[in-house]
Each structure stands twice: as C-alpha cells, then as structure tokens.
Amino acid sequence: MERLRQAIPLITAWYAKNRKALPWREEQTPYHVWISEIMLQQTRIEAVIPYYKRFLRAFPDVQALARAPEEQLLKLWEGLGYYSRARNLQKAARQICDLYGGEIPETAEELERLPGIGAYTAGAIASIACGKPEPAVDGNVLRVLARFDASNADVTAPAVRKRTTEKLRAVYPSGAAAGALTEGLMELGETVCLPNAAPRCAVCPLAGLCAAHARKRETDFPVRGAKKERRIEQKTVLLLQCGDLTALKKRPDTGLLARMWGFPMADGAWDQDTVLARFPGADIVPLGEAVHLFTHVEWHMVGWRVRLNAPTDGFLWASREEILQRYAVPTAFKPYLRQL
Ligand code: SF4
Structure with missing residues (x-):
C-alpha cells in the first residue's frame, strides 16, 4: 500500500505535464464528463471527438437531453454503436430532472443508481468533475496496476476489479488531485503502459516503483483468463x-x-x-x-x-x-x- 501511496503524486505530476487537450477537458462539468465517458466506452478517443462536439451542440445540458426526440438522439449516435448507451443517457437525464431537479448528483453511490452508469463511470464523474476520492477502474487502470504489482490475478475477474478499486479507494486523494489521478492513470495506460505493445517504461513516472519493471517481466502482466469465442x-x-x-x-x-x-x-x-x-x-x-x-x-x-x-x-x-x-x-x- 505504501508503494501505491508513493505512486500517486508521481502520476498526478506526470499528468499535469502530459495532459492531452481534449474537448471534454475544457470545462469538466459532471455533464461533460458523463457524456464523454459514455461515448468513450468501446470507442477510440479520435472517433469520439466529432460525436461529442455535435452532441453537445444539440444537447448542451441535462434538460435538453431529457426532452430530445429519440430519433434525433439516435441519429446523432449513428456510427458509435451500442445504441443502448444513448437510450440510457436519456433515461438517466430524465431521472436527474425528476429526482434531482436537473442537477447531476455528485456521489458515486447516487450516480450508480442511474441507468447506464456503472462503477467506472460513476467514479470518473465523481472524481474528475466533483473532486470526490473515488477511483474509476477500467482496463487501462487494471493493466497499469497489475504490472505495478506484478500481480498474477486474472484482470478479467470481477473480484480483481473490485479488489483493485478498494485498494485505490483507500489511498485516493480529494479535490483536484482526485480528477488528476483518475485521468492520469487512464492516460498512462493509453500512452505509456501500452496494452498491445511493449510498455514505454523509460518514460514512465512509475518505473522506480514498478514491480514488473524491476523484474524485467513487464509483458508477463496483466494475466487474463481464456476468452470466450464469439x-x-x-x-x-x-x-x-x-x-x-x-x-x-x-x-x-x-x-x-x-x-x-x-x-x-x-x-x-x-x-x-x-x-x-x-x-x-x-x-x-x-x-x-x-x-x-x-x-x-x-x-x-x-x-x-x-x-x-x-x-x-x-x-x-x-x-x-x-x-x-x-x-x-x-x-x-x-x-x-x-x-x-
Ligand atoms: S514501469 Fe513500465 S510496466 Fe511499470 S507501469 Fe510503467 S510502463 Fe507499465
């Protein structure tokens, strides 16, 4: 746990220097973080950018999304796939209007009760937009931490995701550092501790603390259970x-x-x-x-x-x-x- 605690300021400082400029980072309101995180599920950042801009122009806030005609909503989503994401966004927007007076709730617990918002998205909104000490564990974060700990646990197992979330929650900072840690961990996974290529340990802020790197066994992790055939x-x-x-x-x-x-x-x-x-x-x-x-x-x-x-x-x-x-x-x- 102490190593993980030491890693946090290294990740947030690295993120402050390497943060990519993205449209949803211009003004990190809960609405902006929510829409971008839902769009980014299963979709590359570059592909999401034009969709995000068009979507925000058509539906600039929760109220506009709640009253949007379904045909228009789906048309704006066309090409992103997984259309239940768009329908759930609207269902959640309507619930936010009915139950919270149009204000997106700030705690992960309340967020997770809304349609289409799982633990990861709730953690991302709560930490990035609201400064809550709430981790958001996606595949990138699981990979970075599996290597950081040289862990043999199967990262596809829900129990491992839960354990990783709890471990992080115990050391998560609040305020601006919470968002910087969430985004820093994700971005480190996307750009340095790469999924399908050798990780770029030479430029990684965690190199001095990383167990897989110390053993030169970076590509042995993460461990994954057998994939089911389609x-x-x-x-x-x-x-x-x-x-x-x-x-x-x-x-x-x-x-x-x-x-x-x-x-x-x-x-x-x-x-x-x-x-x-x-x-x-x-x-x-x-x-x-x-x-x-x-x-x-x-x-x-x-x-x-x-x-x-x-x-x-x-x-x-x-x-x-x-x-x-x-x-x-x-x-x-x-x-x-x-x-x-
Ligand atoms: S040192 Fe290498 S393996 Fe370890 S977290 Fe950084 S990039 Fe990943």
Whole structure:
C-alpha cells in the first residue's frame, strides 16, 4: 500500500505535464464528463471527438437531453454503436430532472443508481468533475496496476476489479488531485503502459516503483483468463425496393440492436432459389457478403436487392435521402446501406 501511496503524486505530476487537450477537458462539468465517458466506452478517443462536439451542440445540458426526440438522439449516435448507451443517457437525464431537479448528483453511490452508469463511470464523474476520492477502474487502470504489482490475478475477474478499486479507494486523494489521478492513470495506460505493445517504461513516472519493471517481466502482466469465442450467426439482409423507396424494419424490442431501424433480415444464408421462392418473379441482384462483429456474436451476412412492383405491408418505406438523413441505421447494415 505504501508503494501505491508513493505512486500517486508521481502520476498526478506526470499528468499535469502530459495532459492531452481534449474537448471534454475544457470545462469538466459532471455533464461533460458523463457524456464523454459514455461515448468513450468501446470507442477510440479520435472517433469520439466529432460525436461529442455535435452532441453537445444539440444537447448542451441535462434538460435538453431529457426532452430530445429519440430519433434525433439516435441519429446523432449513428456510427458509435451500442445504441443502448444513448437510450440510457436519456433515461438517466430524465431521472436527474425528476429526482434531482436537473442537477447531476455528485456521489458515486447516487450516480450508480442511474441507468447506464456503472462503477467506472460513476467514479470518473465523481472524481474528475466533483473532486470526490473515488477511483474509476477500467482496463487501462487494471493493466497499469497489475504490472505495478506484478500481480498474477486474472484482470478479467470481477473480484480483481473490485479488489483493485478498494485498494485505490483507500489511498485516493480529494479535490483536484482526485480528477488528476483518475485521468492520469487512464492516460498512462493509453500512452505509456501500452496494452498491445511493449510498455514505454523509460518514460514512465512509475518505473522506480514498478514491480514488473524491476523484474524485467513487464509483458508477463496483466494475466487474463481464456476468452470466450464469439458465436457465428448466418443472416440474410434484404434491400426490398419499389421505385425509389426502400423498406426499413424496426428490430425487435430485445436482442442485438433492439428497436433500431434496419433492413429486413432473415436467419440463415439465403441463396438465389430461396430469395425467388419468397419473392416470385421479382428482379433480384446479389449484394455480396459482409461480416459484423458484436461483443459475443458475429453476423455473417449475405445481401440481396429485391425489386418489387408494389410496396408490401409491415415495413417503413423511405427514400434514400430520408434513410440517410433521418434514420439511425446501425453500422452492421452499412455494407448494404452503401449500395442504396
Ligand atoms: S514501469 Fe513500465 S510496466 Fe511499470 S507501469 Fe510503467 S510502463 Fe507499465
């Protein structure tokens, strides 16, 4: 614990010198930190920047987010993926208006009760925007500390994340140092104690205290349990077209891409005979294969353009412009969206 205590001022001083200028760091209000942290989940910093700016222009505060039309919210999220994040942001914004008079609560405990805010995001908002002594432990932090301690514990195990959080909480500072430690640890993980390459120990402020570095065993850590293989699902995507209109279908309420607009889809990989059996006499064109990766599932898709004489019921028929401008069509469908 003493080594960890000694590490804190080294990390905050390093961060003060190496802090990257990012739009959400200009004014670190709870709202700004919250939106940026949710966008940054599963998405690279460079990719998030334009989304963050557009989002803040459209919804500058909690109240604006709470009253946003869902279609506009999802359109602004288009391409970021994991759309439940956007829906949860709005649900939480509405709860903040109803329960807290529009002021985002400051304690990690209250924050964690809001939809879509887990321990990590609650810790990030509480420490960075509110100066609370609350750690935010993500993959970067787990990696840095696993190396710092030369720990053989499996960093994918929830118990290890919990232990790491508790250890940090016991030594976490308050005020500006809390935010500097949270961001410093994350940034150290992103830029120095690298995940998929040899760590840059020569420029690391922790080099003199780091157990893995002392043993020259930096790349032996962190230890990870075996990864589960993704399940492969075969799908057929149909671009049903009539004149200059194309059919969209809202996806089911549960499952992958729930309640998002997409092209009609069927299970299994349909060949030409199957498509013609479903749409006798239609003019059909193969649109090729595409693969989309979700966290636990892979969609292996084949696409068909099917020209119909009249629009059929059960779909929303929209022009190319309407689809591109108004509806948030998830990235999984992009290979076929491009063929409109
Ligand atoms: S000294 Fe090297 S291994 Fe240790 S925390 Fe720094 S970059 Fe990571």
